Amino acid sequence: MRGRLPRFKCLYCDHCCYFEREYEMPTVFPWEKRLLEELAENLGVSLEFKPLQVYIDSEGSCIITLYRWIIRGYCPFYDKERHRCRIHRDKPYACKMYPLLLEMPSGKLMLSGKCDWVANNKKTIEQLSRNVNLIPRVFPNEFEAAKNAFIEFSSIAEYVEKKGLKPVTDLKTCATIMDIDDYIVRYG
Ligand code: SF4
Ligand code: SF4
Incomplete structure (x- = not known):
């Protein structure tokens, strides 16, 4: 059983x-x-982001902890001819963990049905759904990325709770807006 599990190998399907x-x-x-x-500036491409998770403190300062990277169609870092990511080493956790998907804040791991490798390895996926402890054996690098993302997310959640920050959806109510790491540098 131990030797039979295949290890995930990207098929470069896009x-x-x-x-x-x-x-x-x-x-x-x-x-x-x-x-x-x-990286976008160096490569001459433009990017778009939307604040996804924002908190507000008692002074009206809004703190962004997570962004949605808005990509319409192909990612601007995708090399269509070579079927490769042009920023492979530096890509964000969300890309490094794929085809694992991490649900926050629960930390629940799921698999993307869009991935060709996942679609081609249904038996393995069934085994994983029966025993989630096998996930790191099939997806060692992807699991590591998901774990690190979860650690970062959890440490942000702890900070937010310690500081008594409240979630906010309407950014018009913000006196100032800054990223969480800038806020930590300024206010500790
Ligand atoms: S892996 Fe991520 S960063 Fe790289 S091309 Fe794909 S979506 Fe873009
Ligand atoms: S969807 Fe899966 S197989 Fe296709 S490029 Fe992405 S990780 Fe590789």
């Missing part, structure tokens, strides 16, 4: 780099957004 529905687009931490913006 399904994880093409987006039509907003809820499928990657979520990124503020520091990932800034790295993507730097």
Whole structure:
């Protein structure tokens, strides 16, 4: 049984780099957004982000903890000729963990049905659904990325709770808006 489980190997189909529905687009931490913006500038492409998770403090300062990376169609970092990501080493956790999908804040792991490897390995996926402890054996690198993303998400959640920050949806109520890491540098 131990030797029979295959290890995930990307088939370079492109399904994880093409987006039509907003809820499928990657979520990124503020520091990932800034790295993507730097890489985009170097490569001469433009990016779009939307604040996804925002909190407000008692002074009216709004703090962004998560962004939705808005990608219409192919990702601007996708090399269509070579079927490769041009920023492979620096891509955000959401891309590094794919085809694993991480539900926040529960930490529940799911698998994307869009991925060709997942579609071609139904028996393995059934085994994983019966025993989730096998996921790191099939998806070692992807599981590591999901774990690290969850650790970061949890430490942000702890900070938000400690500071008594409240969720906010209407950014018009904000006196100022900043990313969580800038807020931590300023207010500790
Ligand atoms: S960053 Fe790379 S892996 Fe992520 S969507 Fe863009 S091309 Fe695909
Ligand atoms: S959808 Fe799956 S097989 Fe296709 S490129 Fe993405 S990770 Fe690789």
